[in-house]
Amino acid sequence: MSSVMNLLIGKRLTPEEQVKKWRSSVRTQERELDKSMRGIDSEEVKVKRSLKAAAKRNDVASCKILAREIVQARKARDRLATSKAQLNSLTMNMQQQLATMKIAGTLQKSTAIMKLVNNLVKLPEISATMQEMGQEMMKAGIIEEMMEDSLEMADEEEIEEEAEGEVNKVLFELTDGMLGEAPGAVAGPLEHEKEDSKAVEEDFAARLSALRA
Template identity: 45%
Template structure:
């Protein structure tokens, strides 16, 4: 009987809303998990920078500071994506509320634009595609528009070219101003317990691998 109703009247609006909300919550939990992982990476890398600075290894300290730069760039993107996802949630709930009052649904260009942006995120690609399919079934958005963010890679290249000043600032921040631009590192830079050099190199490789996993 339920299948016949669906065939005649279409999907149940309440069920559609619940499914959309469930997918939105799932996406937000995924972003929160990624943000937590990035915070852990940054804390570990700060400790490694202090240890490198204490040894006088300015080169390693600078490499590590650049990793923190990338972590912070990624975290900034995820925070923006989380705000955008929350905006989608509010617009979806508003669209279903209007449907209850007016008995019809209108496609929202705002939701379509935000979903097109979020579906490009590796962290959310799968679940955002599921959400977009549900939103299309509900009539809240039309077919996905492709290639809406073609300029992002070029913008990222520009940011990479400007990273050196940020890396200097990160080094100065973590070492209390005792190490900024690459050069001689004083012996009195504060550090936590110093790890063995081989262990630090392994930790650095592990950290880079996890950062790549978060970005891909």
Template identity: 45%
Template structure:
């Protein structure tokens, strides 16, 4: 009988030990849940602080204004680029106009020269191309009086 009682007591002790382990595990789970709740509440507080600092509606308005300003800047840049391109194109047009005017003047001068008598044209060609003697005389300063007289005579022919 004592053996039976002692076995029952041992079985009760095992049951009590199992219950104590179960209670210990439940307490550990409760502590972990409490820690998780604490961390979540801290995270919620941090999120509230960040939201208060960011002020999301004001941030959205600021971002919309920024977007509008960037669009304006893009449009202004396009206008400036177009204006610069137009200005550069007008310089090209001016150069083309100058070239065309030169062509017309050359054509008119050619027609006028063609209408002159042959003797006058030859004399004009001679007048336009100075001789080597004239170049040397001009380069040396024309100190010699005879050379000066020869040059004056030629100039008189050109003027008449």
């Protein structure tokens, strides 16, 4: 009898069927993350072209704003790549669950799976699916609880300083050393540049959200 029919008549899945269902769901989420990363890569290529064009016009303010967009894009992509690697680890751990089940006859509790699920729940792109999977794993006895997000936020000034350093590196990279880490190019942004940067960052965030959707 198919798993769909089992659900319709209220029959519980066997442990093996449940693990296979989770693995299938993880593969789906991996494809979604791949799609999001491709979208970010495509967006970054466009922004790089715009930055190089602005550099030729000697439009330093626009170059800084566009460099910030590239830094944000790379951070977003790195976050997705890390999450995809965690999904892959989750798949391997579930494969181990299947192997153990054949010996012990039941699914076993796993601290590694609980940690991976709790980390992946924090990712907006797949949070809903991972929350549902986590609840199912709790019922199956694999994990004990869904932990609260205890990620400590770094000091805002430290984040800003790190971002400025990355922006300058991008500028230096894409303008062949004309901007960025070159002397005189690392001074803090003017007030109008901060305002422009905030507006562009909000626009870029909206485009990233559209890509995820």
